[in-house]
Structure formats: C-alpha cells, structure tokens
Amino acid sequence: MTNATRTVQFKIYRYDPDRDAKPYMQDISVELESTDRKLLDAMVKLKAQDDSISFRRSCREGVCGSDAMNINGKNGLACLAAMEGFPEGKPIVLRPLPGLPVIRDLIVDMTQFFKQYNSIKPYLINNDPPPERERLQSPEDREELNGLYECILCACCSTACPSFWWNPDKFVGPAGLLAAYRFIADTRDQATSERLDDLEDPYRLFRCHTIMNCVDVCPKGLNPTKAIGRSRK
Amino acid sequence: MHETRLTMQRTMQKHAGVFRFKDMLAAGVERIGEIEQQVARTQIKDKSKVFNTARIEALELDNLIEVAKATIVSANARTESRGAHVRDDAIDTPETPDGRNDKKWLKHTLWYREGSRLDYKPVQMKPMSVDTIELKKRAY
Ligand code: SF4
Numbered sequence: 001m002t003n004a005t006r007t008v009q010f011k012i013y014r015y016d017p018d019r020d021a022k023p024y025m026q027d028i029s030v031e032l033e034s035t036d037r038k039l040l041d042a043m044v045k046l047k048a049q050d051d052s053i054s055f056r057r058s059c060r061e062g063v064c065g066s067d068a069m070n071i072n073g074k075n076g077l078a079c080l081a082a083m084e085g086f087p088e089g090k091p092i093v094l095r096p097l098p099g100l101p102v103i104r105d106l107i108v109d110m111t112q113f114f115k116q117y118n119s120i121k122p123y124l125i126n127n128d129p130p131p132e133r134e135r136l137q138s139p140e141d142r143e144e145l146n147g148l149y150e151c152i153l154c155a156c157c158s159t160a161c162p163s164f165w166w167n168p169d170k171f172v173g174p175a176g177l178l179a180a181y182r183f184i185a186d187t188r189d190q191a192t193s194e195r196l197d198d199l200e201d202p203y204r205l206f207r208c209h210t211i212m213n214c215v216d217v218c219p220k221g222l223n224p225t226k227a228i229g230r231s232r233k
Numbered sequence: 234m235h236e237t238r239l240t241m242q243r244t245m246q247k248h249a250g251v252f253r254f255k256d257m258l259a260a261g262v263e264r265i266g267e268i269e270q271q272v273a274r275t276q277i278k279d280k281s282k283v284f285n286t287a288r289i290e291a292l293e294l295d296n297l298i299e300v301a302k303a304t305i306v307s308a309n310a311r312t313e314s315r316g317a318h319v320r321d322d323a324i325d326t327p328e329t330p331d332g333r334n335d336k337k338w339l340k341h342t343l344w345y346r347e348g349s350r351l352d353y354k355p356v357q358m359k360p361m362s363v364d365t366i367e368l369k370k371r372a373y
C-alpha cells in the first residue's frame with residue numbers, strides 16, 4: 001500500500017465560552033496519509049495543527065464511548081468512522097451531539113443523559129445472600145442479554161431521539177431504556193415488577209414514538225426500540 | 234507537542250518493543266533522555282480555562298515520558314529474559330531456562346524519579362495464604 005498524502009477539508013463547530021460570543025463553523029484542512037484510517041486519526045492530526053480544537057477520545061476502538069459526535073449530520077463515533085466512507089471533495093462537517101448543552105467545541109455536558117441512565121437503577125437487584133461462587137444462569141437465559149449488555153453509553157442514540165430532545169428531564173431515552181430492559185430480562189434480577197412500575201408513566205417510557213433514530217445511529221448495532229417494545233408488553 | 238509525543242512513542246516501539254536487543258536498548262536510553270529535554274520545552278497555544286484538552290495532553294506527556302524512562306532504563310539494566318521482557322542476548326541454558334536468570338535477577342525492579350535511579354527488592358517467596366509455587370522452566 002502506498003503512503004500517499006491527500007488533503008481533506010473539514011468544517012468544525014467551534015465554541016469556547018471563554019473566548020467566543022457565539023458558536024461558529026471553522027474551515028480547516030489536513031494532510032492525511034493512507035494509514036490515517038478513521039476520522040479520529042484525522043482529528044488527532046487536526047489537533048496537532050490547532051491544539052484548541054476540543055473533543056473527547058480515549059480508547060480509539062469503539063469501546064469507551066467518548067468520541068460520539070454529529071458527523072455529516074449523523075451521530076456516530078469518530079474512531080469507528082472510516083475515512084474512505086466519506087464522499088471525496090466534500091468537507092466533513094463535525095458538530096457536537098445535538099440536544100445537550102455544549103461545554104466547548106465538540107464536548108457536550110452529559111449530565112442529563114447519565115441522570116436518566118442512573119434513574120433506571122442500572123445494577124443487579126437480588127436480595128438473596130450472595131452464593132459461594134457467581135450467580136449462575138443457563139446459557140439460554142444468558143443469551144437473552146445479548147444485544148442489551150454491549151451498550152457503551154456513548155449517547156449517540158438518545159441525542160438523535162426527538163422525544164429526548166423535547167423532554168430530556170422526563171423521558172428516559174433509548175440508552176436508559178435499553179439498560180432498563182437489560183435488567184428486566186435478567187433472570188438473576190428480582191426487581192422486575194418494580195422496574196416495570198417505575199417505567200409505567202406517560203413520559204419515562206411512553207414518550208417513545210418508535211421513530212427508530214436510535215437504532216439507525218447506534219455504533220454498536222444495538223436496537224433500543226426493540227427493548228422498549230418488550231418493556232411495554 | 235504532538236511531534237514530541239509521536240517521537241517518544243516511536244522510540245519506545247523501536248528500542249523497547251516485543252523483542253529487545255542489547256545495543257538498541259542502550260541507544261534507546263540515550264534517545265529517551267534527549268526526548269525528555271524536548272518534553273520539558275513543549276508549549277501549548279490553547280490558553281482557555283474551559284475544558285482545555287491541550288493542557289491535559291501536555292500533563293499526560295509529562296507522565297508518559299517518566300514511564301517511558303522507567304521502562305527503558307529498567308529493561309536495559311535487566312540483562313536476562315523474564316515474562317514479557319525478552320532479550321535477544323539472554324541465552325537458554327539449563328541454569329538460565331529461556332534466558333531467565335533466577336540467581337541474579339529473581340528480584341523486583343524499583344524506579345525512583347528523584348535522581349532517576351534504580352533499586353531492587355527481593356521477591357516474597359513465601360505467600361501468607363497460599364502455598365509457594367516452585368521455580369521451574371516455563372512450559373506453556
Ligand atoms: S424509537 Fe423511541 S427511543 Fe428510539 S429514537 Fe425513536 S422515539 Fe427515540
């Protein structure tokens with residue numbers, strides 16, 4: 001493979017409350033090599049050029065959920081977005097996740113998102129004394145958790161959900177509801193009916209209008225809408 | 234800062250990677266010493282007080298260079314192979330299986346930031362709650 005360089009254009013949402021009266025879009029370009037495979041690689045090079053460009057990142061492999069952002073109008077993780085997937089000759093437009101307060105540039109305040117996640121008690125509730133070893137499940141019961149436990153809490157889904165935009169304080173949102181169903185479906189959890197009662201509310205669960213944006217954007221290929229549907233039954 | 238960090242990463246990869254070589258390690262100690270001087274002179278342009286990730290990266294680089302130095306100086310000093318530390322010049326003999334020299338090197342390395350020096354401490358061979366595992370050639 002050659003290591004030819006090419007120039008890629010970007011439009012990046014910039015806002016530093018310390019300096020800017022209001023947000024603006026910055027035009028900037030960067031020289032990339034063929035080894036710069038993902039959008040995050042390009043962004044690290046952008047930051048080498050202008051170290052004030054601010055975003056979160058950590059694992060660079062779709063595991064930590066830090067670098068969720070709005071990429072050409074669609075939420076996703078920069079570290080999983082392949083550079084070759086972007087149309088040539090068009091600037092790549094980067095904005096913060098929609099619907100949450102911007103702290104700076106591409107960094108949003110996730111407080112509301114985590115509050116909702118916290119509200120569904122995202123931990124196993126089982127009042128039996130702990131056994132000598134693990135609490136066991138049959139392979140079939142364990143399989144029920146597939147597609148539920150893999151969530152990395154990146155917030156791509158909830159911040160793509162119109163119902164969450166309008167009622168972030170009352171609607172749990174797809175990430176939280178996926179997590180809620182993860183414990184409802186867990187045979188080791190004893191709080192199933194309390195969990196369902198807690199969601200029995202015109203907002204917490206029933207604000208979901210099955211718009212499916214969440215499914216469309218989840219970088220881990222999860223399906224919050226399906227989990228929401230099952231909780232309603 | 235980006236360049237300095239990259240140089241440090243590439244130097245560690247080249248000089249203290251998976252398979253280690255005597256001359257490369259020694260040269261790497263020199264290189265990391267030079268890069269440490271560069272780290273001390275790095276500057277950031279971002280002066281914002283809000284979520285300043287440039288400053289975070291600069292602070293991380295201070296820690297990274299210290300860890301790099303501790304790693305490569307310790308590896309250079311430990312003239313045997315042990316676990317993930319595999320040296321080309323540590324030969325396999327009955328007394329030193331796979332290049333592991335328990336007579337000389339069955340000890341922990343300690344790194345002191347003050348004075349950039351190494352020290353060693355003995356390995357606890359009599360654990361309190363489980364049986365001692367006998368030393369033997371690694372067979373897996
Ligand atoms: S399916 Fe429900 S949770 Fe998902 S985006 Fe639509 S309204 Fe939001």
Ligand code: SF4
Nearest residue numbers: 151152154155157218
């Ligand atoms: S469900 Fe998917 S999009 Fe939503 S937070 Fe979890 S990993 Fe991210």
Ligand code: FES
Nearest residue numbers: 059060064065079
């Ligand atoms: S950097 Fe961790 S998910 Fe992208």
